[in-house]
Amino acid sequence: MRSAPGGRPRDEKLHRAILQTTYDLVLQVGFRAVSVESIAATAGVSKATIYRRWPNKAAVVMDAFTDRVGSGSLFPKAQSATESIRLQMRAMARSFRGDDGALVRALLAEAQFDPELARAFRERWTMPRRKLGIAVVEEAIRQGEMSADIDPADVIDILYGPIYYRLQMGTGALSNAYVDRIFRRAMKGLGGKDRASRDCPP
Amino acid sequence: MRSAPGGRPRDEKLHRAILQTTYDLVLQVGFRAVSVESIAATAGVSKATIYRRWPNKAAVVMDAFTDRVGSGSLFPKAQSATESIRLQMRAMARSFRGDDGALVRALLAEAQFDPELARAFRERWTMPRRKLGIAVVEEAIRQGEMSADIDPADVIDILYGPIYYRLQMGTGALSNAYVDRIFRRAMKGLGGKDRASRDCPP
Amino acid sequence: MRSAPGGRPRDEKLHRAILQTTYDLVLQVGFRAVSVESIAATAGVSKATIYRRWPNKAAVVMDAFTDRVGSGSLFPKAQSATESIRLQMRAMARSFRGDDGALVRALLAEAQFDPELARAFRERWTMPRRKLGIAVVEEAIRQGEMSADIDPADVIDILYGPIYYRLQMGTGALSNAYVDRIFRRAMKGLGGKDRASRDCPP
Amino acid sequence: MRSAPGGRPRDEKLHRAILQTTYDLVLQVGFRAVSVESIAATAGVSKATIYRRWPNKAAVVMDAFTDRVGSGSLFPKAQSATESIRLQMRAMARSFRGDDGALVRALLAEAQFDPELARAFRERWTMPRRKLGIAVVEEAIRQGEMSADIDPADVIDILYGPIYYRLQMGTGALSNAYVDRIFRRAMKGLGGKDRASRDCPP
DNA sequence: ACCTAAGCGAGACGGTACGTCTGGTCTTGGC
DNA sequence: GCCAAGACCAGACGTACCGTCTCGCTTAGGT
Structure with missing residues (x-):
């Protein structure tokens, strides 16, 4: 050798x-x-x-x-796992309001035309964050803060999808208020008074 | 003159x-x-x-x-307003799996670099669909299918954000199953134990 | 049409x-x-x-x-055809001593690596001059100034070959004296006293 | 040391x-x-x-x-000095028809752009051959095969100039017949009538 | 039936960036 | 101290599009 x-x-x-x-x-x-x-x-x-x-x-x-940006300690300590998620969502929104937002927008956009870049973006931005997020969600489930019958990946999609959506669509500001509203509403569910009878189709 | x-x-x-x-x-x-x-x-x-x-x-x-694609009859008739939304989400996911998906991805991406195109995309794709969606959400609220204390725009973000997210991130297929999961989970809410008893009694 | x-x-x-x-x-x-x-x-x-x-x-x-440079009237009027040739040789040598010399050297050199350029050089520089020269040689032959059993193209080669040779080899200056020497010697022939017996192999 | x-x-x-x-x-x-x-x-x-x-x-x-190629034994033995020159011209033409021709063309061309290379080419290719040639011409003069009032260097130019000319201009093949024609014509001279009777009696 | 403004095809134009290539120099670490 | 490997600066290569323009031709309206 x-x-x-x-x-x-x-x-x-x-x-x-x-x-x-x-x-x-x-x-x-x-x-x-x-x-x-x-x-x-x-x-x-x-x-x-x-x-x-x-x-x-x-x-x-x-x-x-x-x-x-690294992939560092992203989820701040908080009283509960769900609260940590909310704070992280706020942190991401804040960073999206600054320089990072412009870069993420550009890179995510460019990735739509460049499979190799898409792969890199997924591996180096999206997935590390998803994995951290999923771990926290799993902790939340263990603590009984979230339903046990839930796919953590779906939780991430539901909570973060709207943030990326606003980042790109420009339908409104990525304010803390917005993040909190989305978070709270997603936690409580959209369903109305007598929802139990409706939202569980046989 | x-x-x-x-x-x-x-x-x-x-x-x-x-x-x-x-x-x-x-x-x-x-x-x-x-x-x-x-x-x-x-x-x-x-x-x-x-x-x-x-x-x-x-x-x-x-x-x-x-x-x-026009902006035509987008929300199919259904038993309830929420069901109509679910079906529309499925329809959008289906169209995103086809040619439209490629085009929406490209246009939305390009719009990140071109404010004029962004405006056009918003006015001619995003907003018409949002308006229709919001109307249906309002109907759902009137019917008591959704909470009265909710901002319909947030509902749209929570339900459709994840779809665009998957379209662009490539974290998974935009299957009907995925759409249904997101829809059901968003309706029920992510929250845990104390509400679990009300949500889906066995 | x-x-x-x-x-x-x-x-x-x-x-x-x-x-x-x-x-x-x-x-x-x-x-x-x-x-x-x-x-x-x-x-x-x-x-x-x-x-x-x-x-x-x-x-x-x-x-x-x-x-x-065009391909214009290159052979000056003179008392005889041969004299016209000598004057033209001088004119060419003079032009080779100036800017044209540098260009002809560069183009002829480059043409050795570029067949297309070689063709162009032949068609637009070499051949027009050869044709004019050959016509004057033919006139010289008609006038009895040159041998009748001669290939006019060979005459051009013998008279102009040395000029290009010096242009490229740098073995000496392209002076009028040099041109005259080459011309006179080529006209008289290189052979010595009793050359008739030798330079006509059976 | x-x-x-x-x-x-x-x-x-x-x-x-x-x-x-x-x-x-x-x-x-x-x-x-x-x-x-x-x-x-x-x-x-x-x-x-x-x-x-x-x-x-x-x-x-x-x-x-x-x-x-070395600078080796270039002029073959022959019955006379002039005949040796003719044979050497043939030998050079033959080598120019082969690989050496391509190399000489390329090097001579490149030398037009590179003074240092030009010097090297002159010292290592042109001049050794010229010197040998000039010696043979001097011998020919001593033997009375060539005129006494001649500059041997001019003889080389007149005889070899046309060969390099054809090599580079591509106006025709470097055949033995061509070489012989140039040689014979240069020896006899281009001049007409008055000398024709002496040149080659029938 | 004109007349005239505009639409149209073709494609030249100034720009700009692309991604590749070569020339010639310099640096590292092994022998 | 020479060597293989190969990074480096410099800068030209020839290509591709961009968005603008000019050229003549064609074609509808308005009069």
Whole structure:
């Protein structure tokens, strides 16, 4: 078994510089207006260096983004699991109101045209968050805060679907009030007075 | 006010031919791969003719799409208002599984980069459906099928958010089963024990 | 029978501007250092406009060159046909000492790597001159100034071959004295005193 | 004389391997299509190793070429000095019809853009051959086969100029017949009537 | 029956970015 | 200290679309 055959290693400083530049550029002028050429020029790097490391602009931006946001401790401690979820929803909405919102919108949009990016977005943004969320939901179920007969993944969809929906549709602000309303309503259910008789078709 | 001094009127056949060609092309090769040039060439029309009528590709595709789907009779008759909503959710999921899904994904994605398209998408796709949906929700409330203290718009977000979420995230299939699960769970609420006894007695 | 189907005609001013710019650039910085990009930038023209009209840099330079030199009245009037040839050889040598020399060297060199350019060079530079030269040689033969049993094409090769040779090899200056020497010697023949007996192998 | 101060000596095997690879590659795909990278890759050598030994591609090819052809025994023995020249012209034409022709064309062409290569080509190809040729011409003059009042260098130009001319212009094949015609005509001179009676009596 | 404004096809144009390629230099770690 | 490997900067390549424009031709209305 012979050792690796040599060759100059990639320059990690460059990596960081490119991602930083990319992040800044995207926020300044928007995803569409950023080009690989502008990233290269701004970062003082040749285009080839970028294409050696990423297949296209979207991949660079994806990296620049996930480098930033990480996948860290997302669910704040709270009195209960459900309360932790509510706070996390608020935190996500808040971040969507800022720079992250623009990036998530752009990346999620671009992913609709680029299967590889879609995969990356799912693996590096969506799924880590879903997994954390599902764990908290399971805890909530264990604590009896949520029904036992529930699929945790559905809970995530019901609670977070509306947030992404507003982010993209622009039907209204992603305010804390909105988040709280959605949360409360989803917890209580939409059904009316005598709902028991109706919402359980045989 | 002077009268129009003559001039040749727009050719309506062309309009239809262009939209038809556009629709077909987008389905064949995808939104990204379609260019105004390819539409013009395929439709046997000059680029100028297209740019005389639409500001850019997205607008043409938007027209081609809404021309097709209309905003017609969306909520099927059913035993109850809530049941009508459920059936409509199923219908939307079904259409999202087909060609419409690809188009809605592409248009919604593109709209993230194009405020004008975003406006058009909202006005011609999102809002008509929301309005119909809200009306049905209001009817449901009147009938006591849904709580009186609810914002109908939130109901729409909670029920449809998850559908768009899956459409774009690709976290799972938009099956009827999924739709039913989301619907039932949203109606019942996510909350646990203390309400479980009322929800679905064995 | 309908007329040509329209379309915007090429802008002739642009054509001239591009060729002029190209010519100037090549003389300033040399063939190799000129790029299509620099031509476009200097001429205030987009790259696409150049590529719409020529397949590559060499073709532009070829055009720029032949546009300049034309294929005009090359053989000056003189007392005799042979004298006309000598004067033309001097004229060519003189032009090779100037800008044309650099261009002919570059184009002939580039043509060694580009069959299409080679064809163009032959058709637009070499052959027109050869044809004129051959006609004058034929006149010389008619006038008894040159042997009757001679292939005029060989005469051109013998007289002009050395000029191109010096142009490219750099073995010496293309002076009038050199041209005259080559001309006189070629006319008289290389053979010595008793050459008749030797240079006609049976 | 100081001893070598340590350090690893250059690997001569590598040198030969690189030149061999280069030669083969150039013949296979042509001078233009060969890059230093392709030579390095094919020879299993790093680019740096090549750039450590030669300044650029042309220099490598130049070496690969002269390594092959040498400057060896060029003028065959013959009955007379002039006949030796004729046979050498044939030999050169034959070699130009083969692989060497392609290489000489490419190198001479490239030399038009690269003064250093031009110098090398002159010193290692052109001048050795010219010197040998001039010596033979001087011998021919001593033997009375050529005029005494002649510059041997001009003889070389007149006889070999046409061969290079055809090699590059592509105005016709470099056949033995062509060579013989040029040789005979140059020996006899192009001039007409008054000398015709002396030249080749029937 | 004109007349005239506009529609139309064709396609040239200035721009801009793409992703690829090569040239020549430099760096790392093994031998 | 040479080597293979290969990262790096620089910058041209030729292509593809964009959205605008100009050119002549055609075609309906208004008079």
